[in-house]
Amino acid sequence: MDTTPTDPLVGRLLDGRYRVESRIARGGMATVYVALDVRLDRTVAIKVMHRGLAEDPSFVRRFIGEAKSVASLSHPNVVQVFDQGTDGDVVYLSMEYVPGRTLRDVLRDRGRLPAREALEVMIPVLAALSAAHQAGMIHRDVKPENVLLADDGRVKVVDFGLARAIEATNQTRTGVMIGTIAYMSPEQVTSGAADARSDVYAAGIMLFELLTGRQPYEGETSMAIAYRHVHDTVPVPSALLPGSPPLLDTLVAQATARETAGRFADATAMLVAAVDAHRMLSRESGPIPSGPVPSGPVLPAPVTGAHPAPAGTAPPPLPPANPTLIQPRVEVLTEPAPAGASVALAGAAAPRRGPAPKVWFLVALAAVMVVAIGVTGWLFSRTTTVTVPDLVTHNVKLAAEQAREKGFAVEIGPAEHSEDVPKDIVLRTVPAAGAEVEPGAKLTLVASAGPKRIAVPNVVGLDANAARERIAAAGLTVDEVKRQASETVPRDQVMRTSPAVGNKVKEGAKVDLIVSAGLVMPDxxxxxxxxxxxxLESVGLVPEFVEQTDQAQPCTVIAQDPKAGAEIDKGAVARMTLSACDNGEWHWPWENNDQDVSDDNVIVVPNVVFKDVKAARDELRAAGFKVRVHKGLNRNRVLAQRPPGGQPAPPGTEVTLWH
Incomplete structure (x- = not known):
């Protein structure tokens, strides 16, 4: 599993739904990740198309259409497509996650498979293709890399419709054919056309490879391999492995006939034949020699015995020679030819009967063939590719120089913020490292802009809701709204923020709002x-007093409305209830008991009004009094005291302060 930590998609939440966990594969067209569907709490595979494809509108339209078709294809041997979407510049498929490995991995590790085991792999592959063909879908790129073998033994085919979507892109106009040359049918090579019989051809090539451990055609270039698909007949497995079951020779031969008319009509027909072959294999198969398969060119097996048919059926005829637009063939004329006509291009394998064609026609046809061969060679020569180097974690300027030295047309794209990668270090490249591209292709380097920091916006003076919206728009979130009394800021308006306005913080950081509670009724x-x-008047309130008879000291507040701590607006009326001011003679509590309050046993209470609260408390305690503090206006200076300053009182008397 590829878990490269610098992949920018790892850790990202796509479409608010798929949290990308790790990268598991990367190819020329797409990268595959394991992700968690946070809505349904299930693991999925996410196939993300490379940037060059995602930026092509024709590809995106075709991709969406193909995704819908594939999603409707429900079959146990087809990797299910759950969802398709785009998130910014990311175009992706959400698919069933199949833990296991590809059939290519198995071939690489084990080599060829026994005949019965090869059929047991091919039968579910053909079942998947059969379901697609019956639904009117063609795979177009059947190969071992697109067959998954799950850890629990299931066989799954993947990437239905992707090749068709890619055909809609500009990449198909560069001369690069869509598909894999080793499995491409003759008609795909010559014209690009594909139908169900093209998938059958690729399945036949894959069966040949499973049985022999190698592909039927080898060559130094893609052009050489494609030429052989068009001009040669695929050898049967027994040509490499004498004694291999004749039934499988027949199956491979009919699947890989050069003419489409000679092949199985679709995967369903080939599936029936494969099941029959598997059923009869134990009776028909002989010993298969062990050891490595010889390398080098493979010659087709002789016609006799190369295509045996199952018991009770007529053997299918060998496919006739295949005249194509890029296949010159020489034929000696059986009748005298006009002067200057030495060779001609045959339209059939049998000798021509009747008059020979005119020389000018043959010469013109030969010229067409030569031109067609030249064009085909040019097309295949353009499939030469180079690998995008891994420039991630390099300084962007140095990376650009390295890429230019390798022949790429370098473009430095807009930088992107990163909390982990320092500024001016390459975050990713487009195409990604490891992708196969044409020489001289454009390579975009995306560098880090360093950590993203956002200034806390100015929301002072706004109400809490408006402040929330502005902070959210800046990419931050409001954590707590704290209310605080203020004599100057109207109630419910923001007074300040924490962190303070203008401070730069991480994207998504939390900000506290300190909102004015207006005036708070003092005690x-x-x-x-x-x-x-x-x-009360000092904070803008309007006091109103009423008196009532009470045992308290005359003209002191015994009740208040609003209550202490209530939020009120400036100018509000504060109603105070006083003990009657003409309540007769009133005595301090210590004057009504038997304790000695002579002049020698009393202390004059210090006057601490308007002094600092802490200093006043210390002074009173030093004089021998107890101190009780009331939060009146919550200021730092004493507004009132009781008993008042100058009043004699015994030591230990409690003095109440308001501030």
Missing amino acids: VTGMQRDAARSA
């Missing part, structure tokens, strides 16, 4: 009337 109970009036 003035126990104050003398004049002190209470002064305290």
Whole structure:
């Protein structure tokens, strides 16, 4: 599993639904990741198309259409497509995750398979293709890399419709054919046309490879291999492995006939034949020699015995010679030819009967063939590719120089923020490292812009809801809204933020709002009337007093409305209830008991009004008094005290302070 930590998609949440966990494969057209579908809490495979494809509108349209078709194809041997979508510049498929390995991995590890085991792999592959063909779909790229062998033994075919979607892109106009040359049918090579019989041809090549451990055609170039698909007849397995079952020779020969008319009509027909062959294999198969398969060119097996048919059926005829537009063939004329006509191009394998064609026609036809061969060679020569180097973690300027030295047309794209990668270091390349591209192709380098930091926006003066919206728009979130009394800021308006406005923080960081609670009703109970009036008026409140008979000290506040701590607006009326101011003679508590309050046993209470609260407390305690503090206006200076300064009182008397 490829878990390269610098892949920018790893850790990303696509479409708010798929959290990309790790990268498991990367090819020339797409990269595959394991992801968690957070909505359904299941593991899926995400196939992300490379940027060059995602930027092509024709590909995206065709891709979406093909995805819908494949999603409707429900079969146990087809990798199920769950979803398709785009997220910014990412075009992706969400598919069934199949833990296991590809058939190519098995061939690489084990080599060829025994005949029965090869059929047991091919039968579910053909079943998947059969379901697709019956639904009107063609795979177009059947090969071992697109066959998955699950850890639990299931066989799954993947990538239906992808080749067809790619055909809609500009990449098909560069002369590069869509498909894999080793499995490409003759008609795909010559004209690009494909139908169900093209998938059958590729399945026949794959069966040949499973049985022999090698592909039927080898060559130094793709052109050489494609030429042989068009001009040669695929050898039967027994040509390499004498004694291999004749039934499988027949199956391979009919699947890989050069003429489409000689092949199985579709995968369903080939599936029936494969099941019959598997059923009869134990009776028909002889010993298969062990050891490596010889390398080098494979000659087709003789016609006799190369295509035995199952018991009770007539053997299928060998496919006739295949005249194509890029296949010159020489024929000696059986009748005298006009002067200058030495060779001609035959339209059939049998000698021509009747008059010979005119020389000018043959010469013109030969010229067409030569031109066609030249064009085909040019097309295949353009399939030469180079590998995109891995420039991630390099300095962007140095990476650009390295890429230019390798022949790429380098473009430095817009930088992207990263919390982990320093500024000016390459985050990714487009195409990605390891992709196969044409020489001189454009290579875009995307560098890190460093960590993204956002300035806390100015929301002072806004209400809490408007402040939330502005902070969210900046990419931040509001954590707590804290209310705080203020004599100057109207109630419910933001006074400040924490962190403060203008500070730069990480994207998504939390910001606290400190909102004005307006005026908070002070606690003035126990104050003398004049002190209470002064305290209330100083914060913009309008005091109203009513008196009632009470045992409290005359003209002191015994009740208040609003209650202490209530949020109120400036200019509001504060109603105070006083003990009657003409309540007769009133005595301090210590004057009504039997304790000695002579002049020698009392202390004059210090006057601490308007002093700092802490200093006032310390002074009173030093004089021998207890101290009780009321939060009146919550200021740092004493607004009132009781007993008042200058009043004699015994040591230990409690003095109440308001601030």
